[in-house]
Structure formats: C-alpha cells, structure tokens
Amino acid sequence: MTIRPQTPFLDSVSGPADIRRMNDTAIANLADDVRAEVISAVSETGGHLGSSLGVVELTVAIHAVFDTPRDKLIFDVGHQCYPHKVITGRRDRIRTLRQEGGLSGFTKRAESDYDPFGAAHSSTSISAALGFTVGRDMGMPTGDAIAVIGDGSISAGMAYEAMNNAGSEGRRLFVILNDNEMSIAPPVGAMSKYLSGLYASPVGELHKMAEGFEAALPGPLRDHARRARHLVTGMQTGGSGTLFEELGFSYVGPIDGHDMRQLLPVLRAARTRATGPVLIHVCTKKGKGYAPAETSADRGHGVSKFDVESGAQAKSRPNAPSYTKVFGTALATEAQMDPAIVAVTAAMPSGTGVDIMGARFKNRVFDVGIAEQHGVTFAAGMAASGLKPFCAIYSTFLQRGYDQVVHDVALQNLPVRFAIDRAGLVGADGPTHAGAFDIGFMAALPNMVVMAAGDEVELMHMVRTAAAYDEGPIAFRYPRGEGVGIELPERGEIIEIGKGRIVQEGSDVAILCFGAHLAECQKAAEKLAAQGVTATIADARFAKPLDRALIRQLLRNHKALITVEQGAKGGFGAMVLHDLANDGLLDGRCQVRTMTLPDRYIDHAAPDAMYADAGLTAVDIAATAMQAAGIEVKRQGVTV
Numbered sequence: 001m002t003i004r005p006q007t008p009f010l011d012s013v014s015g016p017a018d019i020r021r022m023n024d025t026a027i028a029n030l031a032d033d034v035r036a037e038v039i040s041a042v043s044e045t046g047g048h049l050g051s052s053l054g055v056v057e058l059t060v061a062i063h064a065v066f067d068t069p070r071d072k073l074i075f076d077v078g079h080q081c082y083p084h085k086v087i088t089g090r091r092d093r094i095r096t097l098r099q100e101g102g103l104s105g106f107t108k109r110a111e112s113d114y115d116p117f118g119a120a121h122s123s124t125s126i127s128a129a130l131g132f133t134v135g136r137d138m139g140m141p142t143g144d145a146i147a148v149i150g151d152g153s154i155s156a157g158m159a160y161e162a163m164n165n166a167g168s169e170g171r172r173l174f175v176i177l178n179d180n181e182m183s184i185a186p187p188v189g190a191m192s193k194y195l196s197g198l199y200a201s202p203v204g205e206l207h208k209m210a211e212g213f214e215a216a217l218p219g220p221l222r223d224h225a226r227r228a229r230h231l232v233t234g235m236q237t238g239g240s241g242t243l244f245e246e247l248g249f250s251y252v253g254p255i256d257g258h259d260m261r262q263l264l265p266v267l268r269a270a271r272t273r274a275t276g277p278v279l280i281h282v283c284t285k286k287g288k289g290y291a292p293a294e295t296s297a298d299r300g301h302g303v304s305k306f307d308v309e310s311g312a313q314a315k316s317r318p319n320a321p322s323y324t325k326v327f328g329t330a331l332a333t334e335a336q337m338d339p340a341i342v343a344v345t346a347a348m349p350s351g352t353g354v355d356i357m358g359a360r361f362k363n364r365v366f367d368v369g370i371a372e373q374h375g376v377t378f379a380a381g382m383a384a385s386g387l388k389p390f391c392a393i394y395s396t397f398l399q400r401g402y403d404q405v406v407h408d409v410a411l412q413n414l415p416v417r418f419a420i421d422r423a424g425l426v427g428a429d430g431p432t433h434a435g436a437f438d439i440g441f442m443a444a445l446p447n448m449v450v451m452a453a454g455d456e457v458e459l460m461h462m463v464r465t466a467a468a469y470d471e472g473p474i475a476f477r478y479p480r481g482e483g484v485g486i487e488l489p490e491r492g493e494i495i496e497i498g499k500g501r502i503v504q505e506g507s508d509v510a511i512l513c514f515g516a517h518l519a520e521c522q523k524a525a526e527k528l529a530a531q532g533v534t535a536t537i538a539d540a541r542f543a544k545p546l547d548r549a550l551i552r553q554l555l556r557n558h559k560a561l562i563t564v565e566q567g568a569k570g571g572f573g574a575m576v577l578h579d580l581a582n583d584g585l586l587d588g589r590c591q592v593r594t595m596t597l598p599d600r601y602i603d604h605a606a607p608d609a610m611y612a613d614a615g616l617t618a619v620d621i622a623a624t625a626m627q628a629a630g631i632e633v634k635r636q637g638v639t640v
C-alpha cells in the first residue's frame with residue numbers, strides 16, 4: 001500500500017485562485033507539497049517524472065503571479081505539466097495519468113481550461129503564445145501569454161522562427177526558458193554551450209528595464225536575489241546584449257528556479273513592467289527534490305512505476321529484445337562491415353538505439369538535438385558526399401522533417417536510410433506520439449522504397465538490405481516494444497527489393513500484412529481455422545514497390561483478400577487498391593478489404609487496448625475476413 005504524503009498546503013488549494021490568496025512563505029510550502037504529490041502519483045503511474053519535478057516551484061509561482069486561465073500558460077512539449085495538473089483542478093485524477101480513460105501525460109485542450117494549447121512535440125510554445133498575444137491585441141477574451149520552454153526544446157528551429165517573429169512584432173509576451181542543462185540525453189550543440197555561458201557571464205550594464213525590475217524587488221529580498229538583481233546580463237554577441245536581446249527580447253536572468261524568493265519578485269516585476277517580449281532565464285535541476293531522479297543518468301526523464309522509498313522501478317520482464325535494441329545492434333554490425341555507414345539521431349540516442357553504434361563508433365553517430373528537419377537534410381548532405389547515412393527518427397517526429405524528406409532526399413534520389421521507430425500505436429504517450437502516418441507520407445514519394453518489419457528477424461534483414469541499397473532513399477518501420485521472441489541470426493540477409501513472402505498457406509481467405517501486426521494476423525488465422533476456414537498469410541514487406549505478383553496470386557486463389565497495417569488510411573492498403581483498381585482487378589471475384597487505423601485519433605491506453613479501440617485485433621481481422629468471403633460462423637462458442 002502506498003503511503004500518501006501529508007500535504008496540508010496543497011489540501012487547501014482547489015485551483016490557482018487559492019494560491020493567489022497565499023503569502024509567499026505559504027506559496028513556497030505549497031511547492032513542497034506539490035512535489036510530494038507528484039512523486040507519490042508518478043510512483044503509481046509512471047511517466048515524465050524528472051521534467052515535472054524540475055518545474056514545481058516555477059509552475060506554482062507562475063500560477064501565483066499570473067491570472068490563469070485568462071492568462072495563457074503554455075508548456076512546451078507538455079511532459080513537465082504534472083505539477084500544473086495537480087494545482088489546476090485535476091488532483092483528484094492525477095493518479096490516472098497516462099492510464100486508459102485517465103489524464104493525458106501532456107497538456108490537452110479538451111482536458112482543462114488551464115491547458116490553452118496542447119502539445120507533446122517540442123518547440124511549438126512560443127509560436128502558440130505569440131498567436132494568443134495577437135488574439136489579445138485584437139480584442140479576443142484572453143490575457144497575457146506565457147510560454148515555458150526547456151533548454152533542449154529551444155534548440156529547435158521552430159523556437160527561433162517564433163522568437164524572430166515575436167521580437168519584431170514587439171508585443172508583450174513572456175517566454176520562460178527552463179534551463180536544466182538536460183534534454184532526454186545530455187544536451188548537445190552550440191546553443192546549449194551558449195546558455196551555459198550565460199550563467200558564468202559577467203554582469204553587464206543594467207538596462208533600463210532591469211533597473212525597473214530591481215526597484216520592484218522588496219528591500220529585504222534584494223540580498224538573496226543576486227541573479228534577480230542583475231536582470232540583464234551581458235553575454236556579448238557582438239552587439240549590446242544576449243542573443244535574445246539581439247532578437248528583440250528583454251532578457252531577464254539567470255535566476256534560481258527553485259527559489260521562490262527569486263521567482264516571485266521577478267515574475268511580479270516582469271508582469272508589472274513588461275511592454276514587449278521578455279525572456280526570463282530560469283535555472284532548474286531536472287529531477288529536483290527526489291534523489292533517485294536527480295542522480296540517475298537521464299534525471300528520471302521517463303520512469304515506470306517505482307517504490308518511493310528506494311526509487312526502484314517496476315521492471316517489466318521482456319520476453320524478447322525490443323525492436324529498438326535489435327535495430328541498434330544490427331546497425332552496429334553493419335557499421336562494423338562498412339566504414340561509410342553513419343547514423344543521425346534528433347536528441348534520441350537511446351530511444352532510437354543508435355547509442356549502441358555510438359558506443360563502438362563514436363565519431364560516426366551524430367546527435368543533432370531536437371532538429372528533425374536539419375537531421376534529415378544533414379543526412380542528405382552526407383549521402384550526397386558518398387556516405388551511407390541511417391537517419392533514425394520516431395515516426396511521429398519524422399512528420400516534422402517531411403519537407404526535407406521530400407525536397408532534399410527523395411527529389412534528389414539520395415540514398416538516405418530512414419529507420420522509423422515507434423511505428424503504429426505506442427501506448428501511454430497517446431495520439432501525439434502515434435506513428436500513424438508514415439506509410440502514406442513515405443510511400444507517396446517517387447524514388448522512395450518503403451518497408452515494414454513483420455518481426456525482429458525481418459528488421460535485421462531490412463537493416464542489412466538498407467545498408468546494401470545505394471540506388472536511392474529507403475525506409476523501414478518497426479514498432480515500440482519487444483519483438484515476438486524468435487531466434488536472431490548473427491546478421492540479417494539482403495532481401496530482394498519489392499518481394500514479399502508467404503508465411504502460411506491456406507485456400508479460403510488471404511491476409512496480407514504490412515509490418516508488425518503479422519503475429520496478430522497469425523492469431524486471426526487460428527481463429528479462422530477454428531471455424532474451418534483456412535487462411536493464407538503473407539508478409540508484404542514492401543509498400544513500395546509492391547510485390548504485384550504476390551498480390552495477384554493471392555487475389556486469384558482466395559475468396560477474400562484482407563490487407564492489414566499498423567497505420568492510417570492512405571497507407572499500404574491504399575497502395576494495393578490503387579494497383580488493383582488501375583489494372584481492373586477489383587472485379588468482385590475476390591473481395592478486397594483494407595484494415596487500417598480508423599480516421600480518428602486513438603486515446604492513450606496500453607497498446608493492445610488502443611489496437612482494440614482501433615478495431616485491429618485478431619478477432620476483428622478474422623471477422624472481417626469471414627464477412628468479406630461471405631462465410632458464416634459455423635461453430636458455436638468460437639468468437640470471431
């Protein structure tokens with residue numbers, strides 16, 4: 001049984017209005033209660049613990065100072081929003097975080113008025129906040145906009161596009177840079193170095209605005225707020241101030257984001273005095289206040305359920321290595337064979353498994369930070385130079401780099417290998433992270449070869465095939481989580497481009513699977529067999545080029561052909577239908593059905609539950625096959 005922490009200050013808060021009635025000491029005490037509540041709740045649910053713990057004081061202070069929800073508090077990514085949820089009327093459901101039917105692990109408009117803008121992909125907050133300020137200035141019923149963005153997320157291009165725009169617009173807008181010197185992995189890049197430099201930079205001349213902030217500090221607090229007093233520092237960029245000032249922002253900080261004696265006066269002063277865009281640089285510690293998080297390598301970025309006392313996380317006992325690990329290991333094997341192989345990740349070295357290659361070939365693995373667009377074009381450049389880049393990006397984040405895939409890779413027919421992890425539904429992260437669309441958006445592109453792994457051995461074959469394929473771009477997708485547990489060879493084999501395979505022979509219906517739903521299709525075949533219906537199962541392997549001969553063979557020899565994929569409409573099934581329709585083969589002799597994700601976003605839950613919601617279980621597949629073939633259920637007690 002979990003012992004709930006004592007939280008007297010939090011118990012007296014039903015929303016931010018209650019916080020605004022508290023004195024500063026009580027507000028600081030409230031933050032301690034919120035931290036205890038977040039630790040206790042996440043110990044039961046798992047989730048993004050470290051990022052949330054790092055912003056406890058900041059979140060409480062913002063709600064204490066600003067008039068939320070009229071003022072719009074926009075968290076970048078939104079993975080750090082648990083303290084915010086606790087104090088904005090969702091404490092009673094905080095232990096349902098990321099669970100089926102429960103609170104989302106991110107900000108979500110449908111959930112609360114206090115979530116004015118949903119997120120989960122990074123670096124969108126400043127753009128959205130600027131949108132709200134324009135709304136405010138054009139008479140919409142909205143107050144100030146405050147974007148809270150991390151040091152990892154501010155490295156992405158979108159954040160600079162937004163600051164470029166906001167700086168020249170000159171509207172009153174608050175950007176709070178939550179600088180904990182961590183992304184998921186240690187942060188990379190020149191911007192990260194620049195921000196670190198700001199801590200150490202000599203205090204510059206106080207600007208006019210800074211004088212105003214300083215004057216606004218209550219006398220006794222001035223001694224404590226060394227950083228707060230020097231509200232504008234002078235890291236020279238060749239001009240008169242910080243990079244942010246050069247972009248048109250007033251720069252405030254850096255201040256200690258865990259010290260209410262700095263946070264509250266600075267936020268109050270900023271709120272009182274700002275006339276244009278202000279960037280407040282707040283230094284925090286990821287995992288703050290919970291030793292197991294503070295001391296772990298990723299600062300407790302993403303944890304499973306844990307024991308609060310010891311910090312020990314509930315370990316799932318995998319039956320098989322994860323697809324990610326199989327990919328990472330196979331990539332390292334290929335890299336060993338071919339020195340031209342290089343790898344690119346956008347801030348996800350361990351998430352994508354390229355850290356396995358990195359451990360052996362450090363100088364051939366490039367972490368570009370949260371910069372999918374750059375990562376893709378960077379890979380294109382390396383391919384143009386003659387290298388063999390593997391660009392390993394989650395399906396959902398590859399969406400960010402799509403124009404680069406089209407314009408820089410496919411159009412120039414450059415041999416970039418796209419390793420698309422987290423394809424299909426991913427579970428607790430929910431619809432923002434679902435890898436739903438890549439089959440359609442990749443297969444639409446001329447020159448692109450598109451593969452999906454039916455199991456982890458197939459994935460090894462695809463890594464090797466991609467390494468060997470140098471005629472143009474090639475992509476292969478695979479899901480989150482563990483494989484099916486088959487024995488792995490030392491090295492994958494090269495598979496013929498555009499050739500699928502028959503997995504099992506039957507004569508009534510054919511199930512043509514593209515990707516990792518293969519095991520579910522095999523289960524469907526068992527259910528069909530129980531009805532006396534025999535199914536051929538084929539693993540398409542390729543959505544592009546299609547194995548047209550295989551598809552025609554299936555069509556000729558069965559009453560029904562069902563395509564199955566872990567992706568949205570407009571993907572593999574659509575490719576098959578285009579092909580058959582244009583050859584006049586959809587003539588009704590064999591009924592064709594496509595099984596895809598439905599045309600709606602699927603709420604977070606365990607992956608199996610999400611696929612059940614999507615209508616993609618073995619029972620659904622078997623029922624679709626029987627209905628399409630016009631076969632009635634014969635045996636009672638067998639569900640299809």
Ligand SMILES: Cc1ncc(C[n+]2csc(CCOP(=O)(O)OP(=O)(O)O)c2C)c(N)n1
Pocket residue numbers: 051054077079080120121122149150151152153154180182183184286301346347348370372397400
């Ligand atoms: C476009 C995009 N790429 C990658 C990610 C994966 N991701 C989520 S949080 C994160 C690190 C964010 O670092 P930071 O903004 O500093 O926040 P912190 O976790 O340190 O509080 C990454 C890479 C994402 N959410 N969106």
Ligand SMILES: CC(=O)[C@@H](O)[C@H](O)COP(=O)(O)O
Pocket residue numbers: 048077079120184302351422426429480
């Ligand atoms: C917030 C975010 O985008 C990542 O932390 C993501 O939740 C990681 O997902 P995986 O656990 O699938 O690597």
Ligand SMILES: [Mg+2]
Pocket residue numbers: 150151152153178179180181182183
């Ligand atoms: Mg960070």
